[in-house]
Amino acid sequence: MSKPVYGKNAVQSRNAAKISGPVWALVVGFILFLFWTPFQVGLFNGQLVDFEKPIYVSALLGALMLLVWVGLDFKKFKLDEQRDLVAVFAVFLPITYALSLFVAVSHYMAMNMFFIQSMYAAVFIIALYLLKQKQVNVVIENAVLTIAYLIVGFGLLNWLGSGKLAGSLVGWFSNTVRNGKYLDAVMTDSNGLRLTSIFQYANTYAAFLMAFLFVAVFALVRSRKWYGTMTHGFMLVPIIVSLLLTLSRGGLVLLPVVFILLLLFLKPAQQILWIIHLGIAGLISLVITNQVTNLGIELNTAFSSSAALKGWGYLLGASVVVAGLGWVIQRFAAPWLQEKLGSWASRKWTGLWLPLGSVVLVGLIAFLLIGTSAKSILPGNIETRLENINFKQHSVLERFTFYKDAVKVVKDYPILGAGGGGWSALYEHYQNNPYTSRQVHNFFLQFLIEVGILGFIVFMGFILYIFYKYIRGYVRRDKDEFNNGFFFLIITLSILIHSLLDFNMSYAFMGILVFLGLAGMAAVMDSKPLRRNWNKAGLRLGYLAVITLGSLFLLFLSVTYISSSNAAVSAKRLMGVSQSYEEIKASLTKALKNRPTHPESVVYLSLMDQQVYNQTQDEQYLNESYSLVTRALKDEPYNKNLLNQLVAYYNLKGQKDLALAVYRDNADKFNWDIEWYSALISNSFALGQEAYNQKDSAKEQEYFKTGLAAYDHVVAGVEHLKTLPPEQLQGRPFSVTPVIALNAGKMQYMSGQIEAAAETLKLGLGQDYTDLNNREIARWYLAALKKNGGQDQAVYDQLIAAEPTEAAQIDEIVATQF
Incomplete structure (x- = not known):
């Protein structure tokens, strides 16, 4: 074995060197920094x-x-x-x-x-x-572990209904406490109630818990003091239960991967100890998880001191049992294993057997919890999440x-x-x-x-x-x-x-x-x-x-x-x-002094300027709004809110063609924003109709071309979404809405694309013909059919029943020469 750079002599010299007061002050500052940041x-x-x-x-x-x-x-x-x-x-x-x-x-x-x-x-x-410096190293390690354990305890306080208490503990230095509670330490999504602790995001909390689960096991096995062994053993159950309460599939899938990788670094005796400690803690955690889950759901709906005490009883009792068993194992079994397997550590490849065996064991546990009735020991929400683990x-x-x-x-x-x-x-x-x-x-x-x-x-x-x-x-x-x-x-x-x-x-x-x-x-x-x-x-x-x-x-x-x-x-x-323009503007002006293109501040001030212009018709407010937005867009060209403010400015100025240009020139930045394309199509039709009224055929066709190109993009997008795997959700709504169908259909009709207009307008038909928009869509749809010698009698009858004068309006459209 080669002589290490950090051998015994180096260690002794570091230990012998006295650490100065200023260095300890820096250490304290660093630890306080680590304590402040997570909250x-x-x-x-x-x-x-x-x-x-x-x-x-x-x-x-x-x-x-x-x-x-x-x-x-x-x-x-x-x-x-x-x-x-x-x-x-x-x-x-x-x-x-x-x-x-x-x-x-x-x-x-x-x-x-x-x-x-x-x-x-x-x-x-x-x-x-x-x-x-070894002394500092030990202090920082202990500080990091302490902070991690506090975060775990903080999360469980929130889960078991003590959000006010948890908030009071950190509210004096955290800007995330509102009305006495840390925001979204426990939150509900489509999967049910999930524990997020400080992060407000369950999956990242699961990653944090996974890291410190293994750190806790490492610290337990390494500890030479009984109180260290007991402390780290005690925390295993809260960490595992918290991990399960996140409902994070990624955490559960990657946990065994990381575990097996870490085993490769350990001696055989240490590998066995890790597996034993995690196995005991995991089994006992599974036993109480159902009760803790149900109590947490109950307590986050309506607090009950008896239910909270019951929940803490399950957690603390299980933690004490695991801590006690951990101490027994480290006190009696660990020395025996080290003695029996110590000679194995020097043999080549011996460290691979247990990791390889763990792969098989993990596969078996996964099969039992996903493919058999053994999963019934888990709470319903966790069971559902496990069942859904697949590619x-x-x-x-x-x-x-x-x-x-x-x-x-x-x-x-x-x-x-x-x-x-x-x-x-x-x-x-x-x-x-x-x-x-x-x-x-x-x-x-x-x-x-x-x-x-x-x-x-x-x-x-x-x-x-x-x-x-x-x-x-x-x-x-x-x-x-x-x-x-x-x-x-x-x-x-x-x-x-x-x-x-x-x-x-x-x-x-x-x-x-x-x-x-x-x-x-x-x-x-x-x-x-x-x-x-x-x-x-x-x-x-x-x-x-x-x-x-x-x-x-x-x-x-x-x-x-x-x-x-x-x-x-x-x-x-x-x-x-506040309703005071001057008061709010003073803060926004200060915010923009050193960051003149800060997006939110620019949007707020521009919006206020436009509102004041509407009230006073004073152009200086509108000019300031334009100056703010155009300057910000140079640094934030993809910011949708800023672009919408620019559109609003052009509309207030009556420059609707420039407003349309903003929608058209930036449409590819928001390819799947149906509201953006709806606005683009609506504005194209409005300007095209205005050009038609002014007998400007070139402008009319230019605007209609822009609008119909946008409509074709929407139709192509709808067809593309049909190719997604059935298990994959498309995301935000994206379809031919009634408003899009009406405006695109009108443009097609007025451009002589009568058959295409009928097909487009049919996509926007509704059932309620007391609604003016639905009536207009049906009117143009029936006009397009009639223009080509067709008819949809069912729609016609429903429309006329709702409004008899629609028959004349249909005929008027058919008779008009566009």
Whole structure:
């Protein structure tokens, strides 16, 4: 066995070195940062003003901590081993996002991602150098575990009806508490009640729980103190029950995948212990899940102290049993297993037998829970979710569609990408069918879209190098030297694998955990010395100068963005309670001072200006509205709300031809938005009819051509949707609506396409002929038939019965020469 870089001598020297007070202060600040971030909806990058401020604050805190680190390590910092180069390389991650700003399809969303990536780089660099010190490493590990356990407890408090208590615990520092409760910690969708805890999204909470389930088992097996063993064993049941309450199929499918991968890193004795602990905790969790599920549903409908106590009784009782059994196993069985199987660890391939056996075991359990009556032990909602796990299920088919559409984006934005938030801005242009998803549901594809091949190579090179060097060192050394590193590997691997199927990394807190994990792995990876040239003063000071200037820039930028965000939030709040134009405008003006193209603020102020113009007819308000919107559209050309404001401006100016041009020129950006196409067709008909009345045949045909081309697009889309697999839902409504049928049918009729007009108008027929729109559709439909010598007697009789004068109006249309 080769002598490790981080051998016993290195460990002893690190332990001997006294850690200074300022370093401990930085550690405390870092831990408080980790505690604050999850309760801001996990720092979700929601691309709306409601979510943005915590992101800017986290970037500011990251910059401050990085400046503190530079001050502490300024004299000691060296570039003398490969690990230090990884810290240098981390700086290139935000740089790739900075480069993509030049080609970004949404400046606002791209800037948000720049803040997030800069914060990730800061977290990685700080954590890398802190975790190299064993004492600090242990403290941060314990802090991360404590935070994770608190999040699990927080979620269960909400599930068992104590939302007010949970809200009071975090309301003093979280902006997500409303009326005393943390928003949507438990939420209902088509699948029933689901536990989401801090994330407001069950699947990401499942990814978090999966990571810390394995971390808890690892900590349990590693612990040498009885209270450590009991604590980690106690938390297994709450974590597993919470995982089941998320109703996340992705979590249940990927959990065994990650479990088997992690087993490959363990010695045979440790593998057996992991399987035993998880098996016991899993079985006991299944026993109580039905009761806890039903009680949670009851308590979230109407609170009852007796039901809450019963629910906690099940949870705490089961947790105590598992904790006790865990202690017995670690106290008596673990030493015996280590003694009996210790010699196996040195034999080649022995570590593969249990993982391979686990594959068979997982398959058997899956068969029992999905294909047999054993599934009846599960609550009905969980049983239904398990039954629906297959490759022809809607969510699976839809994800494949996302991925195919994402590749289309990459082809058009290959080198630098489309900037942060590129998918969110562009997906309606590239989507195969009218789904609604501002996330790709695959972190790696989304990253590729945002920074292109160049940025993707940088990122993948960064994480793969760390994984390679970590694993290379792991397999060549005594495993006990890597307990701390394995803790961080579990977190990083679990979250990244789950992120293949979901948008966990859109929650920056999950990203923080990943980059913290990468730093923990890099701190103990196989790291060889560098050539002396790397450690020249110029390079070292240059790197620290870049870090310092970058941190100061990020600090300044964060402060300005926080100020702007505060003003935007204030304006949004005022719009709900105030009628004062001046008061609301003052906040919006402040919001736009440093971010003149902030989409929401521009839309709010433009809308108010247009409303005031309607009341006063003062052109200055309309001019301000136009100036705001056109400037914002230069940075946000795919923002539908801004485009609608531009349409509203042209309509107020009476420039309906320019309003139509906005709909026509931007139609391909929203290929499956039926409202956009309905407006395009309606405006085309209105302007065409106006041109007809003015005897302008050329204009009439031009407008009708535009409208009928849009109608053909709708018809083609409807036909395409018929080719979707029957198990896949189409998404938003997309069909030939009565309004579309009426306007397109009229244009076809007036263009001499009588037979086509009849077919189109028939698509819009309704049953209620007291409705004026239905009568108009039927009138033109019957006129088109009569023009060609046909008749639909049933429709005619119903129409005349509702309104006898319709017969004359039909004849009038037939007699008119268009």
